[in-house]
Amino acid sequence: MGNYSGEASQDEALYGRIGRRLVPFLFLCYVVAYLDRVNVGFAKLQMQADLALSDTVYGLGAGIFFLGYFLFELPSNLLLARVGARRWIARIMVSWGLVSAATMFATGPASFYLLRFLLGVAEAGFFPGIILYLTYWYPERRRARIVALFMSGVAVAGVLGGPLSGWIMKAFAGAGGLHGWQWLFLLEALPAIVLGLWTLVYLDDGPAAARWLSASDQAAVLAALAADGGRREHMPLLAVLSSARVWLLALIYFLFVMGLYGVSFWLPQLIRNTGVSDVFEIGLLTAIPYGVAALAMIVAARHSDRTGERRWHAALAAFAGAAGLLASVHYGQHTMLAMAALSLATAGILSTFPIFWSLPTAMLGGTAAAAGIAMINSIGNLAGFLSPYLVGAIKDATASTANGMLMLALSLLLGGVLVLLSTTASGEMR
Structure with a gap:
């Protein structure tokens, strides 16, 4: 019993060290x-006119x-998976930063469409790449x-970005002959x-390349991953x-995702609809739903890991x-009640994602994981x-965002039902 406790303690210490090395940087x-x-949801408050x-x-x-x-x-x-996480993640981040900054030069619908499309091309692969990268370090149970x-x-990003974006748009409006929304795109692209560039120095492609781990620690991580590998499928690309x-x-x-981006791109407008007009105040209020969500998603994921249950969570x-x-x-006309409702909505929506991603990463391994994660994402x-476009079109047609929010709610309900009907706790389909 004492030996088991000692091994467990060593295991926790090892993954604690890995977590302190990787998670804060990837999180940032x-x-x-x-x-x-x-x-762009904040920029809309000025750039639309x-x-x-x-x-x-x-x-x-x-x-x-x-x-x-989607295309890339x-x-x-x-x-x-082929060239290594360190170099490829660095390439993605630098290129999307440059394109995001260039959005300040949008002059109308055509250039706005082009720059948003190019931003998607530049950022493609970042999120699924990080999800894949985490499977190089952590076994499924963690x-x-x-x-x-x-x-x-x-x-x-919602907690900090709302007040920051509102402040930039208000404080820099007119500086250097630029609008506040132009400064927003420029300043928020620089990080x-x-x-x-720092990714090239800081990240390792995997445990075997991590010089900050001892040989025994590297072996322990790889052994834990190998034990997982026996339960995952290594399918050819076409089979995936x-x-x-x-x-x-x-x-x-x-x-x-319908729910996530419906809220993400329209939250500032939803708050404005309650009667708040100052862009900085709107920015401060957007921090509330995201702050609640940050706590909720970590609590939900920890409970899901502890119980091993995924679909009901x-x-x-x-x-x-x-x-x-x-x-x-x-409660759309009452600021306080609407903020409480939007906090519940944002917390619920964001809490689905870390639990959801336990399903495909538990099911797929190797090239199948790279392809499957990217395809799903x-x-x-x-x-x-589709989501922000439909909400916008519904608003133009009905002069209200209410029907758009109803559409997003139905999407989330259907997604929850499909999880319950179609997936077992281990991620295998019935």
Whole structure:
């Protein structure tokens, strides 16, 4: 018993050291990635009038990012597996930083569409690449909480990004002859370029290349991963692309992403609809739902790892997200009640993701993991194109965002039901 406790203690110490080395850095990279992806939601508050963009045009431009993302996601992840995580993640970050900064030069719908599309091309492969990279270090039983810590970057980007974006747009408006939204794109792109260059120095391609681990520690990590590998499939690429299980997971992810980006790209507008007009105050208020979500997703993922249960955790989170969206419609004219509802919605939606990603990473290994993760993420993220566009089109047609929020709630409900009906706790399809 004493020997077992000693081994367990050593194991925890090892993964604690790995976590302290990798998670803060990857988390910071994801904060920057998500901020550069969705800061267009804040820019909208000023650039829409400056560029004469309708809500439909804005929604299409916000979402067209995901068409470029979709087209280049799978090849990007396969290249990461081939050339190594360190160099490929660095390339992704520097290129998306440059394109994000260039969005300050948008002059109308056409250039707005082009730059958003190119941003998707540049960033394609980052998120699934990190998910794949974490499978190089962590066995399945530890993965949900690590993915939750990494993905809490979405929530923290909301907490920090809202006030920061509002402040930049207000404080820099007119400086150097530029609008506040132009400064927003420029200043928030610079960290991506800096972190991308630092990635070349800081990251290792895997445990075997990590000089900060001893030979015995490297062997322990690789042994834990090898034990997982016996339960995962190493399918040929064509088999992955035609797998009914992978397609079903992609559909479920699509439905969850509908909710995520519907809220992400429209949250500032939803808060404005309650009667708040100052952009800095709107930025501060957006921090509240994301702050609640950061805590909720870590708690949910830790509980899921501790119990080993995945599907009910993911489904209940999706149902909570749907309930929050429905309540936000009902209380849309009352700022405090609407903020409570949007906090529930954001917490529920974000809590689905780290638990969801435990399913394909437990099921697939090797090249199948690189291809399967990228395929699920790229197809799922097409909802990032469709969701903001539909919300914008519905708003233009009905002069209200309420019906758009109802659509997103139905998507989350269906995704939760499919998780319960179609997946076992271990990630295998019935």
